[in-house]
Amino acid sequence: ETGVTQTPRHLVMGMTNKKSLKCEQHLGHNAMYWYKQSAKKPLELMFVYSLEERVENNSVPSRFSPECPNSSHLFLHLHTLQPEDSALYLCASSQDGLAGRGLETQYFGPGTRLLVL
């Protein structure tokens, strides 16, 4: 299944580094998402983009900066992260139906395993 790809798959960075996570979807969808998955916690929705416009930002710290240059690509720019930011970062996409319906199925990439030292 290669509908949603993410690079890199693994990333180790120091707290002063700047790095970016990349997500690409090949499904023709118009909405993309960033999630954070930490052990023993529910999946946390971070950002939602619909038609390249950010429609949701769930109180995510400013050290995480998303970018959606077109409907197929989504980036998450990282700078001055903390060790507690170590997690699996998942990208997902969906075909947005009627506005606000929220019933569409989301398709996930394999994730980027991030370790902050």
Added chain:
Amino acid sequence: GNSVTQMEGPVTLSEEAFLTINCTYTATGYPSLFWYVQYPGEGLQLLLKATKADDKGSNKGFEATYRKETTSFHLEKGSVQVSDSAVYFCALSNAGNNRKLIWGLGTSLAVNP
């Protein structure tokens, strides 16, 4: 508000055993319900879904029935295989949520040969 509660794991079964993973939900209106599966080292994959009461979602031998009267969406499989070892997530999506999926904590399943 909306919430999903899954049975705690880990669940350990022998091959060919019957599987049930319980999921109950709290929601206003008529949510859609989902089961996602995460195999080791991978992202989440949609396993099955149901969009209205009494619908039965099914895929790869797994089934779940949307029971509005008990607000449940339990996942079942008649005969599990070692390759079914994974983490299973129950989730709901509601018209008022504007694209949010509300997730359970996940249930880890280990199937031994």
